[in-house]
Amino acid sequence: MxxxxxxxxxxxxxxxxxxxxSHWRELWHxxxxxxxxxxxxxxxxxxxxxxxxxxxxxKKRKLDCPVIEVGCMGHCYAEPIVIISKPGYPPICYGxxxxxxxxxxxxxxxxxxxxxxxxxxxxxxxxxxxPSFDDFPRxxxxxKIILKNCGHIDPTEIEHxxxxxxxxxxxxxxxxxxxxxxxxxxRSGLRGRGGAGFPVGRKWQYCREAxxxxxxxxxxxxxxxxxxxxxxxxxxxDPHSVIEGMIIAGYAIGARYGYIYIRAEYPLAVExxxxxxxxxxxxxxxxxxxxxxxxxxxIILFHGSGAFVCGEATALAASIEGKPGTPRPKxxxxxxxxLFGKPTVVNNVKTLxxxxxxxxxGTEWFTGTGTKNSPGTAVFALxxxxxxxxxxxxxxGTTLRQxxxxxxxGIPKGKKFKAVQIGGPSGGCLPESALDLPVDFDSLQEVGAxxxxxxxxxxxxxxxxxxxxxxxxxxxxxxxxxxxxxCRLGTKQMLEVLNDFTMGKGAMEDIDSLERLAGEVKAGxxxxxxxxxxxxxxxxxxxxxxxxxxxxxxxxxPALMCQHLIAYYILPDKCERSCDACVGSxxxxxxxxxxxxxKVIDQTQCVKCGTCLAACPPQYNxxxxxSPPSEVPAK
Amino acid sequence: xxxxxxxTTTEEREQIKQETGQILNGFSRKRPGLIPILQKxxxxxxxxxxxxxxxIAEYLDIPAIDxxxxxxxxxxxxxxPPGRHSIKVCLGTVCHMKGGxxxxxxxxxxxGISPRETTDDREFDLDTxxxxxxxxxxxxxxxxxxxxxxxxxxxxxxxxxxFGYERETKDKEKSESD
Numbered sequence: 001m002x003x004x005x006x007x008x009x010x011x012x013x014x015x016x017x018x019x020x021x022s023h024w025r026e027l028w029h030x031x032x033x034x035x036x037x038x039x040x041x042x043x044x045x046x047x048x049x050x051x052x053x054x055x056x057x058x059k060k061r062k063l064d065c066p067v068i069e070v071g072c073m074g075h076c077y078a079e080p081i082v083i084i085s086k087p088g089y090p091p092i093c094y095g096x097x098x099x100x101x102x103x104x105x106x107x108x109x110x111x112x113x114x115x116x117x118x119x120x121x122x123x124x125x126x127x128x129x130x131p132s133f134d135d136f137p138r139x140x141x142x143x144k145i146i147l148k149n150c151g152h153i154d155p156t157e158i159e160h161x162x163x164x165x166x167x168x169x170x171x172x173x174x175x176x177x178x179x180x181x182x183x184x185x186x187r188s189g190l191r192g193r194g195g196a197g198f199p200v201g202r203k204w205q206y207c208r209e210a211x212x213x214x215x216x217x218x219x220x221x222x223x224x225x226x227x228x229x230x231x232x233x234x235x236x237x238d239p240h241s242v243i244e245g246m247i248i249a250g251y252a253i254g255a256r257y258g259y260i261y262i263r264a265e266y267p268l269a270v271e272x273x274x275x276x277x278x279x280x281x282x283x284x285x286x287x288x289x290x291x292x293x294x295x296x297x298x299i300i301l302f303h304g305s306g307a308f309v310c311g312e313a314t315a316l317a318a319s320i321e322g323k324p325g326t327p328r329p330k331x332x333x334x335x336x337x338x339l340f341g342k343p344t345v346v347n348n349v350k351t352l353x354x355x356x357x358x359x360x361x362g363t364e365w366f367t368g369t370g371t372k373n374s375p376g377t378a379v380f381a382l383x384x385x386x387x388x389x390x391x392x393x394x395x396x397g398t399t400l401r402q403x404x405x406x407x408x409x410g411i412p413k414g415k416k417f418k419a420v421q422i423g424g425p426s427g428g429c430l431p432e433s434a435l436d437l438p439v440d441f442d443s444l445q446e447v448g449a450x451x452x453x454x455x456x457x458x459x460x461x462x463x464x465x466x467x468x469x470x471x472x473x474x475x476x477x478x479x480x481x482x483x484x485x486x487c488r489l490g491t492k493q494m495l496e497v498l499n500d501f502t503m504g505k506g507a508m509e510d511i512d513s514l515e516r517l518a519g520e521v522k523a524g525x526x527x528x529x530x531x532x533x534x535x536x537x538x539x540x541x542x543x544x545x546x547x548x549x550x551x552x553x554x555x556x557x558p559a560l561m562c563q564h565l566i567a568y569y570i571l572p573d574k575c576e577r578s579c580d581a582c583v584g585s586x587x588x589x590x591x592x593x594x595x596x597x598x599k600v601i602d603q604t605q606c607v608k609c610g611t612c613l614a615a616c617p618p619q620y621n622x623x624x625x626x627s628p629p630s631e632v633p634a635k
Numbered sequence: 636x637x638x639x640x641x642x643t644t645t646e647e648r649e650q651i652k653q654e655t656g657q658i659l660n661g662f663s664r665k666r667p668g669l670i671p672i673l674q675k676x677x678x679x680x681x682x683x684x685x686x687x688x689x690x691i692a693e694y695l696d697i698p699a700i701d702x703x704x705x706x707x708x709x710x711x712x713x714x715x716p717p718g719r720h721s722i723k724v725c726l727g728t729v730c731h732m733k734g735g736x737x738x739x740x741x742x743x744x745x746x747g748i749s750p751r752e753t754t755d756d757r758e759f760d761l762d763t764x765x766x767x768x769x770x771x772x773x774x775x776x777x778x779x780x781x782x783x784x785x786x787x788x789x790x791x792x793x794x795x796x797x798f799g800y801e802r803e804t805k806d807k808e809k810s811e812s813d
Contacts, residue, residue, distance in 0.1 A: 040768050040769070044772060045769075045772070045784075076771050079771070224765065225766075226728045226731075227729055227766060227770060228766075229768040264674070264711050265764065302670075303674055305673075305709035305711040305712065306710035307709050319670065321666065321667050322665075322666040322667040322670055323705065324708035383729045383771070384770075424728070457732070459732065471731050475765075481708070563737075587792065608737075609734075610734065611789055
């Protein structure tokens with residue numbers, strides 16, 4: 001990169017940086033610090049109470065010990081999470097903390113010198129005292145680049161971000177020609193993290209070279225995939241990384257305004273972005289004459305209103321314009337005629353979070369990770385039937401097996417792995433045989449799934465593949481905007497066929513017509529929603545066809561999940577006469593004892609909620625699910 | 636989405652007009668303001684009554700059908716007045732696989748309404764939500780904006796029982812003080 005002038009920007013930033021660093025050093029100087037993770041996942045698990053308990057305790061004992069709120073470390077299975085850093089000890093991470101444990105940690109660790117190893121998940125640095133995260137099997141695969149700050153800094157303090165090297169890239173950018181920034185991003189080979197994997201640098205170049213003076217950059221934070229929460233976590237835990245990326249993108253493409261399009265369901269992320277924008281403006285990192293340069297840039301926050309299709313760029317633009325979010329045919333591309341008809345770049349949250357790091361550390365650093373055609377790391381939200389639910393960041397090219405069994409620690413309760421669903425409603429279900437596949441943009445497409453935005457739901461033997469396909473179709477059908485015929489009618493038709501299957505109706509030839517229709521919807525739909533909606537059907541048909549056949553031919557759900565195809569039954573020789581647990585648990589009073597005090601389910605009343613199965617004491621284990629329901633013995 | 640079952644009273648209509656007017660004064664008369672206006676009005680009133688939609692259409696000088704079109708397109712907007720307690724059942728992938736649909740059935744059975752409706756006494760409204768990101772606590776129901784983990788049919792009864800108890804004590808206190 002050619003530096004055109006030793007700008008005042010660098011000098012102005014130097015001052016800000018010095019101040020931030022000195023405040024950061026002060027915070028840690030010679031005293032313990034307690035960090036409580038209060039992202040949405042932590043809050044749901046009770047982090048606010050834990051935070052209050054620490055604050056009360058520290059206040060009561062008049063300790064010089066700051067208690068700060070941080071974002072999400074990604075270990076969602078162990079929320080609420082607390083990190084305590086005390087001089088003389090490595091920073092220690094505690095899991096499943098509650099107010100009682102909080103009180104004990106203050107009493108015994110902050111005041112005393114017992115680090116309470118019984119509550120420790122791991123230390124953040126290698127040491128002689130406690131196992132550290134580096135000793136975990138998952139550490140071999142994990143490589144945190146864009147999640148590095150998450151859970152370690154206070155997202156409402158811009159100085160924490162700056163002290164860690166933040167906004168350096170912006171200062172560097174302002175002293176470089178915009179074309180050179182575009183060139184740098186192009187050379188890095190960064191591909192869009194929203195799902196499709198379009199080269200980011202090329203997108204920027206198209207927009208920069210498009211005629212016209214007004215241009216826009218939009219950050220797409222409309223994370224609508226059910227089961228995906230990577231973007232939410234980054235926005236809540238490290239909002240400045242996204243803002244810095246946007247400012248750099250704005251400079252590179254020549255935009256004066258940027259929009260962050262954020263989901264209404266993420267109130268905490270909205271709040272933290274608002275705070276971050278205010279702070280950036282105050283330090284003149286945003287606004288007019290940024291850092292004394294001639295570059296002006298502002299960011300507007302736009303609240304999405306809950307429409308999945310608005311994740312599609314043209315629909316998103318329509319939504320900002322105040323219209324229903326329906327996509328339009330392309331071309332023209334967004335980079336030629338986007339928001340308000342002007343050239344526009346739409347980038348995903350994670351894509352923008354990579355930008356400052358690439359500018360700061362250089363292309364070679366970035367391409368050193370990942371595969372040749374998909375450099376960098378991938379962030380996944382692990383959920384479903386997996387031990388370590390949460391966020392993981394691994395280099396592109398890591399295999400699914402490594403992610404699920406080594407990083408995620410496999411399937412709980414000794415159950416058997418059945419499939420992994422990648423990419424949400426647009427993705428597909430992959431079976432055991434695909435697990436050794438290295439994950440990158442191209443390899444996943446070959447097996448019928450897509451990278452998607454990063455949701456990864458693990459399914460075990462209790463999950464029915466026909467039902468999961470039906471679930472996703474129900475979602476896409478509901479979210480289809482109705483503009484193009486294939487998507488509007490095709491998804492509806494496919495859903496009806498699948499509904500029939502899960503009820504044991506339908507004929508074998510319906511499978512073929514479903515497959516044909518799926519191909520047609522894929523080919524004929526206007527936008528990504530319709531083009532990818534058939535993926536869950538096509539992949540389950542490809543890998544789990546026998547389950548479809550069992551539903552149709554035998555009226556049987558092999559995973560015992562489809563409600564119409566199962567019945568609950570109490571085994572008479574196992575049922576204990578003196579026990580009434582199931583009778584009391586039944587929500588519709590369908591269970592009553594017979595003359596011998598053996599409990600019997602009235603099948604006409606039963607709503608198949610499974611409460612009785614959970615209520616039956618394990619020593620009897622008398623309640624079973626049967627499929628097809630005709631297997632229930634007649635009296 | 637169905638229109639409101641409960642009729643609004645004359646006073647309510649007056650209040651709606653007045654409050655919508657106040658919010659509108661803070662916006663310019665441009666089309667891109669439509670969604671932010673709707674969000675603000677719903678934030679204030681809890682839903683988007685007919686009177687509010689007409690007032691917004693007049694203010695922006697666009698056909699009322701355009702406002703209605705946007706309102707019915709997005710999941711966030713509702714046409715029914717909210718209940719005193721809001722019940723939102725998460726139907727994200729993980730909640731679904733762990734039985735969120737069974738929980739929804741239980742809520743429907745107990746409240747006697749379908750999603751996006753309000754009970755006749757305006758005590759509860761029921762809705763579904765695509766994912767609240769607390770997948771580790773599935774199946775989740777958001778009760779009055781607080782996510783409750785592992786809400787299975789018995790827990791549904793438990794939550795309703797707690798509300799019923801709360802109401803009874805309040806009624807009792809009221810009748811005693813009368």
